Amino acid sequence: MDSKNLLPRSVGKTGLRGFFVFILILSATAINLSASVLVAPTVVFLSEKDRTGRITVQNPSDKPKEITVYLSYGLPTSDSAGGIQMILQDTGITDPRSALTWIKAFPEKMVLGPGATQVVRLRANPPKNLPDGEYWARIVVKSQEGATAIPIPSSADKITTKLNMVMQTAIMLKYRTGNLVSKLEVTKTDVQTVDSAVQVTISMVNRGNVSYVGVLQCRLLDKDGKVISGDDIDLAVYSELTRRIRLPFLPRGSAPHKVDIAISTAGRKDIPEQELITGNVIAYTAAIN
Numbered sequence: 702m703d704s705k706n707l708l709p710r711s712v713g714k715t716g717l718r719g720f721f722v723f724i725l726i727l728s729a730t731a732i733n734l735s736a737s738v739l740v741a742p743t744v745v746f747l748s749e750k751d752r753t754g755r756i757t758v759q760n761p762s763d764k765p766k767e768i769t770v771y772l773s774y775g776l777p778t779s780d781s782a783g784g785i786q787m788i789l790q791d792t793g794i795t796d797p798r799s800a801l802t803w804i805k806a807f808p809e810k811m812v813l814g815p816g817a818t819q820v821v822r823l824r825a826n827p828p829k830n831l832p833d834g835e836y837w838a839r840i841v842v843k844s845q846e847g848a849t850a851i852p853i854p855s856s857a858d859k860i861t862t863k864l865n866m867v868m869q870t871a872i873m874l875k876y877r878t879g880n881l882v883s884k885l886e887v888t889k890t891d892v893q894t895v896d897s898a899v900q901v902t903i904s905m906v907n908r909g910n911v912s913y914v915g916v917l918q919c920r921l922l923d924k925d926g927k928v929i930s931g932d933d934i935d936l937a938v939y940s941e942l943t944r945r946i947r948l949p950f951l952p953r954g955s956a957p958h959k960v961d962i963a964i965s966t967a968g969r970k971d972i973p974e975q976e977l978i979t980g981n982v983i984a985y986t987a988a989i990n
Contacts, residue, residue, distance in 0.1 A: 737868040738766055738844040746976050749878040752825040758842060760813035767845045768811045770821050772838050774801045776939045783902055783945030800836035800876050803827050825876050833879025834910030839871040883980030884909035885938060892960055892987045898947045899957050899989060906941050911978050913938040915966040921948040923955035960987045
């Protein structure tokens, strides 16, 4: 939206001050990272054997925080260029793998003093005869500071406004039952030279009944098999996903010849080993178009 369209056609002094207040609110909201809290772990695992879990919320600041915890639903999705986004949903969810309606958190609201810590407990009450596989929800933790007065530099009206600084984080919850299968399929690979880099775009589909969590490795090779450059990225494929990697090379150095690609569930450092489900390994070479 063009900012000039926010102004009415006829604006007096008061209108201009109101517009300035609006811009100030936008600016203050954009820098609210200081209002965050610490949440651990980054993924919660529940199962038919242990239907309870917990997260720890800590307030590292010197000000009290109002904390709200609730369940939502959202999976990472991608566009054709490999851009990743996640949209949280509370209603209208049709995915049969959603656990949103049968996971509860307690307590849902709390006030944490400076440096204080609170344990939030989670419990699953799944429906009977749940098919084998993995079911998902997002634990949303929202923190809010007290109202903050922001003075407007105006000697005429001395306008002030109060803002509530809000920060939100959403961590994954996975409930597992029965026989678990981790399987990934690569449906398309496109390799192009763009300026001084080789751009690798890989489209994938999850063929298992759990999320495929692993690492994607790309290595750019010259005609003699020497590695020019490479990159590793973490993967979490729930349904379909496209990822893009740029592998740089020097125009006057070794000429890029091909790309070696490998995908596996090994190598993740952010998830406990006992919670990783071993899946298939994919390895192939792609020519540069």
